[in-house]
Amino acid sequence: MGGGNLREADLEIQCLRNKTDVKDYLRLVQKAFGQEVGVCDLAKKLIDHHPEMTLDNFFVVKHEGRMVSTINLIPVTWSIGDVKLKVAEMGHVATLPEYRGRGLIQKLVLKFLKTVAQQNFDLAVIEGIPYFYRQFGYDYALPLLEETRIRLDQIPNSKSNVRIRLFTAKDIAEAMKLLEVSQRKFYVHSVRSKAVWEMQEKTHIASDPEPFQEYAVEEGGRLKGYFRFRENSKEKELLLTEISEVDQLEAQAIADFLKEYGLKKGLTTLSANISYVEPFIEHLVSLGATKRLPTYAWQVRITDYLKIFQKLKPLLESRLANSMYRTLTETLDFNFRRFTIRLNLQGGKIVDIQRLETGERSPIGLNPVVFVQLLMGHKSREELELAVPDMRIAVSHRHLVDVLFPKLPSYIHSAY
Secondary structure (H helix, E strand, O other): OOOOOOOHHHEEEEEOOOHHHHHHHHHHHHHHHOOOOOHHHHHHHHHHHOOOOOHHHEEEEEEOOEEEEEEEEEEEEEEEOOEEEEEEEEEEEEEOHHHOOOOHHHHHHHHHHHHHHHOOOOEEEEOOOOOHHHHHOOEEEEEEOOOEEEEHHHOOOOOOOOEEEEOOHHHHHHHHHHHHHHHOOOOEEEEOOHHHHHHHHHHOOOOOOOOOEEEEEEEOOEEEEEEEEEEEOOOOEEEEEEEOOOOHHHHHHHHHHHHHHHHHOOOOEEEEOOOOOOHHHHHHHHOOOEEOOOOEEEEEEEOOHHHHHHHOHHHHHHHHHOOOOOOOOEEEEEEOOOOEEEEEEEOOEEEEEEEEOOOOOOOEEOOOOOHHHHHOOOOOHHHHHHHOOOOEEOHHHHHHHHHHOOOOOOOOOOOO
16 A cells, blocks of 8 residues: 555544454564564563553554554553652554554554543653654653673673572562662662562563563572573674662672673673663673663653642652752742643642643743653753753742752663
8 A cells, every 4th residue: 555644434443352353463563563573472461461451451543444553551650759650651553564654653642642641640651763752742751771781701700609590480579679679779760560570470571572581699598689681692692681789799790690691602792771870880881881872761741740740749848848948938830831830838838739721921931841851850950941942940940940850860670
């Protein structure tokens, strides 16, 4: 089929309904993604094993009864400063080659966002291709695809009493605690439930399509850490995809293990696809590893601005209490140009939050899309003002905005 529009009367947007739909959906995903390894396995995992997803989470377009385009909604939980938010991640965005350029994904995204609002999700997020999702109010707001690379032969041999063994389902309870400890250094991070841990251990597939291997770090019979990796034989790489907090001796032992494993498999490079603020990355850099800069970013959309301020009220009050504004009494208007979020502060406490359907000038002038970068601690107020002319904060309120929305490190571990 060539370009041009499709007749609306011949199109149907629906969710998956039965086993026949599932088979058609998997064929669509396979054909749309072509040679990408494991994509169908990940889609099947979400259908068969995800503890919260149902067929209602999979949206498709049918043209004259044929399934031609799809996206899905993956429910996850993120934590922002210990405030848990309900997040809808968009996955498996795919259209058959002969139907591309017809606006089908736009139709599905609008269906997705309508569902997000109806089901009271706080944020909509996607890893996604560049630029496309800006038309739907998404902006780049969290680090993604941080990569640190080192040749395996650069890693020195070391001897250690640290024991490394295969991870088992019995390790999940302790590993959950280790992950939570590691995540404390991140302002925004994902929350992985026990059910998702068990799903990942059963399938050995996380949010990456290809299966991972998982090992436990043990000292004195006690679980001290864990790490996950997978092989990329085509590029001769060993890909480290997750690791818990480690000390120097543990880092040395893990690096030595990965070196030995990789060399036996004929691989040449270790690529650590984890946060740059992890101690293991500091160890690799000390050995001569290099970081890829600049990185990519998660694309994030705020569903309801009033609701997000209401949910973050305890966090904002805590920041005021630990600053010079602990007794502040003032009406703060966050002017989002088309509307305003008004915070009424008395003695450092937020006593009322309202949304006003006006964009009257105020000391805090914000770009409603770019604001998500400030909210997530991805960029500072100063960085955004320098880059975005319609982010304009009066001198009198700059420090206060810095206190309420500081720049902080974040990272999203796989949550499905």
